[in-house]
Amino acid sequence: DAKTTQPNSMESNEEEPVHLPCNHSTISGTDYIHWYRQLPSQGPEYVIHGLTSNVNNRMASLAIAEDRKSSTLILHRATLRDAAVYYCILPNNDMRFGAGTRLTVKP
Amino acid sequence: GAVVSQHPSWVICKSGTSVKIECRSLDFQATTMFWYRQFPKQSLMLMATSNEGSKATYEQGVEKDKFLINHASLTLSTLTVTSAHPEDSSFYICSADPDRGRNEQFFGPGTRLTVL
Numbered sequence: 001d002a003k004t005t006q007p008n009s010m011e012s013n014e015e016e017p018v019h020l021p022c023n024h025s026t027i028s029g030t031d032y033i034h035w036y037r038q039l040p041s042q043g044p045e046y047v048i049h050g051l052t053s054n055v056n057n058r059m060a061s062l063a064i065a066e067d068r069k070s071s072t073l074i075l076h077r078a079t080l081r082d083a084a085v086y087y088c089i090l091p092n093n094d095m096r097f098g099a100g101t102r103l104t105v106k107p
Numbered sequence: 108g109a110v111v112s113q114h115p116s117w118v119i120c121k122s123g124t125s126v127k128i129e130c131r132s133l134d135f136q137a138t139t140m141f142w143y144r145q146f147p148k149q150s151l152m153l154m155a156t157s158n159e160g161s162k163a164t165y166e167q168g169v170e171k172d173k174f175l176i177n178h179a180s181l182t183l184s185t186l187t188v189t190s191a192h193p194e195d196s197s198f199y200i201c202s203a204d205p206d207r208g209r210n211e212q213f214f215g216p217g218t219r220l221t222v223l
Binding site: 085091099100 | 111113141143150151152153156166198200202211212213214215216217219
């Protein structure tokens, strides 16, 4: 079974920030936290990853809790093209995917 | 960089035939590749871990004699669906780890298999 839990779905308005949570309470000290997203009929696309510190890149920001048992993917200004299923995984020793969060962006 | 390709992108075959799907890392080498299957409206299901030069490790419930995996080089893994049946129709996706010590995964675009 996947070692992460996420809400099944979330909605956002276009141009507004989106915070996508992920719980990974059984994370170990060496587990990286990875986020991917998948558009329909496409392979998953890498979004961001981190270990302990918060991370920023062109696509998103990743906020990691101090105890590392949860993390939040932040899309600062959602666009219609951000509508996808977002997955967080701990690939260090488990490449199984959970159900992910289906993000709907409303114009 | 870090591009993964799959071929074919889609395939339709008759029941009972075998289908080979290729997964290539185009600009990096990958000791480890992963194969997934995805049914409509569902998440990716890990089928097996493909290791260059050794036998693949299959997930529980995945028939290794039906889904043959060959990882003969550091840039190519193949998945052969043998004696395909309609229930094998699915979206097959591979991923490759560029071995940079960060457990990164780069995914292929997927192959849609339809078995008639």
